[in-house]
Amino acid sequence: MDDRAAVLEANDAFYRAFTRRDLTGMRDVWAGTPSDVCIHPGWEIQRGWHAIRSAWAKIFMGGMEMRFELGEVTVDVWGDVARIVLVENIWSGREFIGRVAATKLLLRTPAGWRVTLHHGSPIAQEAQEPEPDLSDMN
Amino acid sequence: MDDRAAVLEANDAFYRAFTRRDLTGMRDVWAGTPSDVCIHPGWEIQRGWHAIRSAWAKIFMGGMEMRFELGEVTVDVWGDVARIVLVENIWSGREFIGRVAATKLLLRTPAGWRVTLHHGSPIAQEAQEPEPDLSDMN
Numbered sequence: 569m570d571d572r573a574a575v576l577e578a579n580d581a582f583y584r585a586f587t588r589r590d591l592t593g594m595r596d597v598w599a600g601t602p603s604d605v606c607i608h609p610g611w612e613i614q615r616g617w618h619a620i621r622s623a624w625a626k627i628f629m630g631g632m633e634m635r636f637e638l639g640e641v642t643v644d645v646w647g648d649v650a651r652i653v654l655v656e657n658i659w660s661g662r663e664f665i666g667r668v669a670a671t672k673l674l675l676r677t678p679a680g681w682r683v684t685l686h687h688g689s690p691i692a693q694e695a696q697e698p699e700p701d702l703s704d705m706n
Numbered sequence: 707m708d709d710r711a712a713v714l715e716a717n718d719a720f721y722r723a724f725t726r727r728d729l730t731g732m733r734d735v736w737a738g739t740p741s742d743v744c745i746h747p748g749w750e751i752q753r754g755w756h757a758i759r760s761a762w763a764k765i766f767m768g769g770m771e772m773r774f775e776l777g778e779v780t781v782d783v784w785g786d787v788a789r790i791v792l793v794e795n796i797w798s799g800r801e802f803i804g805r806v807a808a809t810k811l812l813l814r815t816p817a818g819w820r821v822t823l824h825h826g827s828p829i830a831q832e833a834q835e836p837e838p839d840l841s842d843m844n
Contacts (some may be wrong), residue, residue: 601765603780603782605789605791605809606739607807607809607827609827610827610830611807611829611830612807612829612830613738613778613791613793613807615780615791617725617742630815640751642741642743642753644741646785646786646787646813647784647785647786647787649785649787651743651811651823653743653751653753653823655751665717669745669749669750669751669825671743671745671809671825673811673821675784685789685791685809687807687825687827688810688827689745689747689825689826689827690748690827690828690830691748691749691750692748701758
């Protein structure tokens with residue numbers, strides 16, 4: 569498998585674990601080093617797998633069912649470092665929750681590509697979609 | 707100069723250009739390639755120097771004077787790729803504007819380390835500082 573395909577496979581595993589609220593699956597995706605970094609939308613910076621794990625546990629216990637439609641996905645590989653940039657279109661059931669711009673960094677390890685950074689930030693509502701036109705209803 | 711010092715110098719140049727609203731200085735900091743990525747807090751993903759430049763021009767024309775106190779700064783270097791993660795404490799004159807979590811990626815080029823990613827996201831207010839205790843004033 570080429571680098572790009574392997575990096576995208578790791579990305580799929582990340583969102584599979586996220587959707588299933590699967591902490592073990594999420595752990596398997598990460599490098600698991602002290603220099604791992606995770607920034608959830610609006611959150612403080614989490615550093616090191618211990619803190620990152622706690623943050624995922626909190627999110628997964630929050631219990632909101634989330635589904636991710638990924639858009640604008642690009643992959644760049646520089647030697648043993650890969651970057652993914654994409655937009656998460658987040659749904660909970662039939663409700664559209666919002667859009668998040670996400671950057672990931674992955675490192676090539678003996679066990680394959682592993683995430684060492686996830687940075688997600690909300691895309692402001694006004695940039696998302698025009699207000700529905702309700703003029704017909706007046 | 708070692709890699710870490712050179713990467714931090716590029717980071718300083720970034721914030722110097724930001725503070726001075728210096729578009730030429732900002733351009734000199736960036737790699738200037740089609741795969742450059744810039745995500746400002748709340749904004750859509752900007753890709754490629756052309757789009758990134760327009761976004762900076764808009765911000766600089768907005769005219770808000772900003773001063774950055776950087777905290778929690780870490781640098782990691784993997785071969786020809788470097789990552790900086792930090793918190794921007796943003797002031798406008800004496801007014802505290804807010805905190806932004808920022809990730810940067812830099813590439814080693816013949817001209818030195820150049821930024822190819824800047825991702826900034828607001829840290830939510832409730833995570834920033836406790837409400838002032840006004841109980842004495844009641």
